[in-house]
Amino acid sequence: MIINTTEVQAINSFSRLESLKEIYGIIWTFVPILTLVLGITIGVLVIVWLEREISAGIQQRIGPEYAGPLGILQALADGTKLLFKENLLPSRGDMRLFSIGPSIAVISVLLSYSVIPFGYRLILADLNIGVFLWIAVSSIAPIGLLMSGYGSNNKYSFLGGLRAAAQSISYEIPLTLCVLSISLRVIR
Known part of the structure; x- marks a missing residue:
């Protein structure tokens, strides 16, 4: 051949x-x-x-x-x-909580963008429960605020973290109600 x-x-x-x-x-x-x-x-x-x-x-x-x-x-x-x-760390606090807290807050915000469509065929995760996942992931941020406030071992920093977490939770309730009411209206 x-x-x-x-x-x-x-x-x-x-x-x-x-x-x-x-x-x-x-x-x-x-x-x-x-x-x-x-x-x-x-x-x-x-x-x-x-x-x-x-x-x-x-x-x-x-x-x-x-x-x-x-x-x-x-x-x-x-x-x-x-x-x-300069990165200042507290001398008597919990270093892990103090360092991980802001990371958890930022990661929860960035992860919430994964279910938002930015255009046709330009979405990271196409899920049926996208709205609920967005609400759940964005609700993790107050935990990071509490962790960083508690990890400093200072009562004023803890009160500041508690206040920031309370503010974050207080705006999430009306936001959730608004988003879910719009979602229910669109489903009909």
Whole structure:
């Protein structure tokens, strides 16, 4: 049997084309997510800059002007400052609770975005119980606030964490009632 080299080359180029198709599919899966994240990030930076400029105008003072032209990079400078800020831990408190508490609060907020659809076919978890899962996951944040307040072993920090958790719980009840009433109306 004689093997034709052009057929072998055609088969090899076809298999390369299929692997490129898979790679492009993976890349195009992340492009909308990256676009959404960049859009939200730029929007937040612009809103922070506008808020500083408008509040400076209302207070009759000069707004941010040193970080970049017209102070546009002020939010980036503030974020960099917060990243390199000293991390103070209480000497007599519970280090694990004090460190894990803010992480739990932030993770619960970020996880609540997993069930929110950002567009057609742009959803992380398509569940039948999406609204209930969103309410349940967002209700975890007060636990993190209590943990960080209690972990400091300071009565004032604990009272501050208790107050923040009580405020968070008190707004969750009307939010839950509103979301569930809208969900029941849509189901009909």
